[in-house]
Amino acid sequence: MMAVTNVYCVGRNYKKHAEELGNDVPTEPMIFLKPSHAVCAMDDGTVELPQDRGEIHYEAELVLRIGRAYEPGIRVEDLAASVSLGIDFTLRDVQSKIKAKGHPWTAAKGFRNSAPLTAEFEFPGLEALGEAWFSLRKNEETVQRGNIKNMIFDLQTLVDYIGTHYGLGEGDLIYTGTPEGVGPTRAGDVLELYWNEEKRGGCTVG
Template identity: 35%
Template sequence: MAYVIPAPSIASVPVKGAAAGDHFPVHRIYCVGRNYVEHAIEMGHTGREPPFFFLKPADAVLPAVEGKTATMRYPSLTQSLHHEVELVVAIGKGGKDIPAARAMEHVWGYAVGLDMTRRDLQNEAKKQGRPWCIGKGFEQSAPIGAIVPAGQAKVGPDTLIELKVNGTVRQTSRIGKLIWSIPEVIEHLSAAWELAPGDLIYTGTPEGVAAVVPGDLLSARIEGVGTLDVKLADR
């Protein structure tokens, strides 16, 4: 097949422990909103509301190799860039209307990720009743560490998820505090979209989201999965 313009490259994420050059190709990025109770409260909501989702473009990923620091440009238009640390689920087997009882059969692996948010732009869009893609779906808005195959990861209710900024803890919680569990998220997602190999699911962030500025070092980790270090650069 010939293209009339150069075809874009496929976004991908390195795989932990794989042969050099082996990557996980990214199809879509789904994100779960307000999936920890305390974060829902700090965003002005309460209770176990039905799950809702938003998407980021595949090339929003900013892959990082464990042990090395990735550099993220401070994005344009915003004066309030917020961090949101999240467990990322990598889908290896697609499907539609996947029941929660079978959902884990579709999980290829896990990673630690950051859902970076232009909070001021998101909040303004909310006030005007407009879509808030501009607050979530910009370049480099989805930093992510190497993906760990599911059989090598250790993820359970007591798994620690944590983010430090310049060495100070900003966010800390346990995966068991997810309002909607990973199987439930996959069940709900696959009812709305047909999941495909290469999909990434950012499963939600705990409380403690806050602004960061150029020069800050963000250090995220999830026990049994890995770490992610991102340095914020000037625009």
């Protein structure tokens, strides 16, 4: 895998996902970070996850890799070097506890291997992205299916917001949010990410 610098993640960027968890729909992008050590390859191997900290939920996402430094007015097409699919694994029981206390999400979101990623492919343009669907299959059953047209904040809005507030540079990743259908995964589950009907990567949960 290519070197990763910052890993930005967007929370609650699909209305139905926010609703399924009983969360308010945000009025501006909700950004959190994962360590670069959270990223690992979805190359049909085993991804080891902490199985002793309550339920682990999968959240399938479209991921942008940034290819150059952000500048005001730059188009997302010119900023993104490539696209991939990824999973934002979440320790849901841990998250519920720390949210109730008003604590940061790092313990629930930033653990090692919490951001597996498929092989990259060329950014096809916004129109082509909008015509495609990404999906997650769990043990051969489709559990999530998403399209960027259903995002609350579109890709241009996301890169402008993150670039302006935090900065964006070569090697940064943006996990752009998950559609509805998130749920628990356990050791032994096989998770596979698809772009339309083409498998892009998979893993066995360890």
